[in-house]
Amino acid sequence: MVFEEGRIKQWLINYINPGMAFNDIKSVVTHYTALHPTKETYIFNDGTPMELVNLQGTIPVTYKSVVYNIPIIIWLMDTHPQHAPLCYVKPTPTMNIKVSKYVDQNGKIYLPYLHEWAQDKSELLGLVQVMIVTFSEQPPVFAKVKPKEALYHPSINNSFPNSVFMQQPPYPTHSPYPQPSYQGMMPQAAQSGYPPGGYPLYPTPYPAYPPQPSSMINTGTGTIKEEHIKESLLTAIEEKLMRRMKEEFQQNQAELDTLKRTQDELKQGSLKLQVVLERLEKEKSDLDKNITVLKDKEQELDKAIERLSNQESMDVDDAVITTAPLYKQLLNAFAEEAALEDAIYYMGEALRSGVIDLEVFLRQVRTLSRKQFMLRALMQKCRQKAGLTVV
Known part of the structure; x- marks a missing residue:
């Protein structure tokens, strides 16, 4: 897709920092040509619509020596780059989202890079590169297994329905970022020309994704026992609690850092005030001394005037x-x-x-x-x- 600078700059005209946003987009599109910018309507949880620029397409992710094209969409807030963008995985009809600590069931992406986003050190290109590294360890999607494929899959016991093998342990969706409705990640079909369902048709088919492994399947006995389900649920709950503890710790640490900075600023302000007070005290002391001297001189002048007024007239020459x-x-x-x-x-x-x-x-x-x-x-x-x- 041709990178139309004029059109993109026109899309960014209402952004707070259009120049920085444009440079960020251009840097990503230059390195990853499968991503292309567009402007569409994003709908937040409260139903508020907003025209935002996004980057959508695929990024190359290497998993087990095979390169897969992972479909994503990155929404740039109108305050970019002051605030982190909103990122989603956009599975095609042949894919399912693989829930993990980095992706929730709606496809929203959570990364430390987003949580620690800072205007002076964060950029879209770095975000995409972090996604590629993260997804190479934990792919965010996996291919849907057709009934026939599931029937002859060597690691699946045929006595259980296929839905069992796609089951995912529950995973929390809590995040430090404001969560828009999943509706927001789907551009309006009427505006973009997408087919029903809101997803774009990419020019090249995606390669088959590796089937999702299931820790709940006992390949030795061919049965799923209750303790396996219990262990899976406990693991999910443990991960949820650990993530919440980590979020609480990071939030408390950030508040502590803010309080420390405030304390340092207050100490510096106290020292400055102390210096000002000492200077004012010295000036007050000098003024008191000057007032005393002026009063003494005033008394001397009064006495001299009184003495001269009581004397007879004198010759001016004798006065010199x-x-x-x-x-x-x-x-x-x-x-x-x-x-x-x-x-x-x-x-x-x-x-x-x-x-x-x-x-x-x-x-x-x-x-x-x-x-x-x-x-x-x-x-x-x-x-x-x-x-x-x-x-």
Whole structure:
């Protein structure tokens, strides 16, 4: 069958991760050409229908050195690959389902790979390969034995009806996966063009499957005793209990792992909170100290204001007191230079008003400018000696 990429991508348009689902399907179809994708209606237990993409066809399984084509169907949930697909064995009219711990009476497949499905490490190709390995040890189907074939089968006593030899011990169908109705694995015949019964007609006939062995047949005496039936039932019950115990253990282990992870996260959160609380406590202590210092400074300012308000007016020049002779020299030079700047300005005003003539103005400005230059040089040297910024 031709792999039509455009059509498959259109089928996956409503999936959450259509790109990942498409790559998964393409990988399987490339390796196993007998599987082909299609889109059909799946009906869940509650009667809810959903349009899902599936892979159906056959996978090659080697059993006792003979290769058999096992018919399967894999339904991809619309959340694929976040959740595991639903897998079934689809026997043809000439086959019966062989119930085991991997396949129930409805043909639904249970595998550890499905139970432990994880988006980051599980894929459809790996699932199909696990099916092939598992079914090579325990085939999921066996050929129906016709009455004539049963009559002359060398390992079957002819005094019992054929139905006895096909009897299967009861096997549990409980599973950790949500169980849809078996109706869901049968695509609607009207949509797919399948014959009545809902199964597709494959282009090549399947080889005869090995007849199902029966542990209840006593070939030595040719009779089935009550203790044999009892032993078979006990074995089935034991397997059922063991599987339930294993499921309970795995579920409890998963819950325990979740609780441990939660505990670790809570411990990390507690450490982070402790660090935050310590930092807040330190900041609070620093703020308290700063508030105390500001209150002391505020009291000092209030006292200074009160003292100044009670004093008589003072000369501004007397209020400026330098702490060193160098600073006093710098202050005097600055004041004198500022006075010369004002004198030059007012001489310019006098020239413009005609109070003095140009010759007098130029002579006096030259003298004052020379003195101003010397004062500025002195200020630069004082600032340099005092370690102040030189401008």
